[in-house]
Amino acid sequence: MVACGDVTPSHDQRPGAFGPFDRAGMTRRSFLAASVTSAIVVACGDDAPRHSPAAVPSASPSSGASGVVARAPSPAATSVAVPSAVPTASVSQSPSPTALVNGPPERILYRDAALADARGPSLQIGLSVLVVEGTIAWIRPRDGEEDLGPRERLTIIDAAGATIVPGMVDCHSHLTGPGGANWIERFSDPPERLVEVAEENGALALAAGVRWLRDVGAPIAEDPVDGQRRALSLGVRDRWAGRRDRPYVRAAGTWIFGAGAGLPGLDLEAANGDELIAAAIGQLEDGADLVKLYLDGPDPARAPWSVDEVRAVVAAVHERGAKVTAHAGRLDGARVGAEAGVDALEHGFELDAEVARMMAANGVTLVSTLAVMRSWLSFGRTTGMPRFASEEGASAIRARLERAEESVRLAQRAGVVVCAGTDFGGGSLRANQLAWEVESLVAAGLEPWEGLAAATWRGGGLLGEPDAGAIRDGGPADFFLVHGDPLSDPSALWRVWRVA
Secondary structure (H helix, E strand, C coil), X not given: CCCHHHCCCCCCCCCCCCCXXXXXXXXXXXXXXXXXXXXXXXXXXXXXXXXXXXXXXXCCCCCCCCCCCCCCXXXXXXXXXXXXXXXXXXXXXXXXXXXXXXXXXXXXXXXXXXXXXXXXXXXXXXXXXXXXXXXXXXXXXHHHCCCCCCCCCEEEEECCCEEEEECEEEEEECCCCCCCCCXXXXXXXXXXXXXXXXXXXXXXXXXXXXXXXXXXXXXXXXXXXXXXXXXXXXXXXXXXXXXXXXXXXXXXXXXXXXXXCCCCCCCEEECXXXXXXXXXXXXXXXXXXXXXXXXXXXXXXXXXXXXXXXXXXXXXXXXXXXXXXXXXXXXXXXXXXXXXXXXXXXXXXXXXXXXXXXXXXXXXEEEECCHHHHHHHHHHHHCCCHHHHCHHHHHHHHHHHHHHHHHHHHHHHXXXXXXXXXXXXXXCCXXXXXXXXXXXXXXXXXXXXXXXXXXXXXXXXXXXXXXXXXXXXXXXXCEEXXXXXXXXXXXXXXXXXXXX
16 A cells, blocks of 8 residues: 555655456357257366365465464355456356265366466466366376366366466455545445455456455454454455455555554554554454554655664564565665565665665565556546646656666565565555556566566465465466466456466
């Protein structure tokens, strides 16, 4: 979330800062079959139970999270309706125990696809992938497929011409916000609406190939579903645990601001180091997987806490098995976070060479959100809001984008790991627009495969989840298929054909 002051001459640093694909199982073939004959149509959707590391969202063995076991979803977890206008992935029911006993397991073969695993610049072609009950049984050349077994409960998808991409990881998201030009105001919507928005966002993200969401801030309110007063994202995460129609989630709870920098009643503020540690531990006790600090203070040019104060909270959180990330839109906040050794800096729009060097030395990841400024520039053509549409506003945005792109280049040259985020909800992007950030990273100077790596396996590394953003034999079938080669053309990520 990047403060609105980053865009307007007023430098308002209040929080809220800036920040379908229809998966219907009916293919063209099945549509024609349904139209012409009464033959039984076998849906091509993912029928298997999800291999779900998020079943215990904050205690995955590899997550490096707090170790706080998420609360079980309440019986009311399904009471929040998703508006019918929101595109959702069509997912058929899991096979019944009787079906599994009486016949072979459900299997889906994706035949003769290309593969873009983002481990290098070369596309692999002519591969087949067999999925058994939500797990990748094998990945083999088309002419080296293993025995598929009986045809019963086997669906073969002709994937020739399509490219398989590992499920993407949005490393900077805000589940309960819709994004758009009025993103700040939307955080003041009633909790009931914010929870509905989260459901809409989950459907949008999954349909766009995003399998993991790292939520880095949500308003504190009484959850209309479970009645708990805490960051609303935590209840959403718990209710999504084990659901096949929603992404996996790691959530930071609410933002922790310096005194006078937040929105009273919706987040937490800390005036000194002791209050900072207390706020961070309180978030972990609420069930947060990580802690989010806001290092742009009431005076944007000065961080609200010292290096020693931030270093102390990092140590306290690490002792509890969790990570610390920090919003740093301005240089001083980035300097403090890098020197204190936070696990990641969000945005990092004003890095210099020395801060980039410190980040690399201290293992601090950069989570890039360049597409936020590109969305602001689009608002200059689609709204009459002066901060976007005026020449002064547009000029300030262009200058900020150029500075932010240079920050990414400095970080990469220094050896800093770069991950991709949209800032949807807490900024102006939407939940299905991670492809825009990959395009923005490529525009800033990364190779296309590096941009995709930032949105897949490098994000998994930040989460401590080796299967996030990866594809392998024996791994979860968390991939999607696009038309085109995203290793040479990142716009291919917009052309989603289907989600496994």
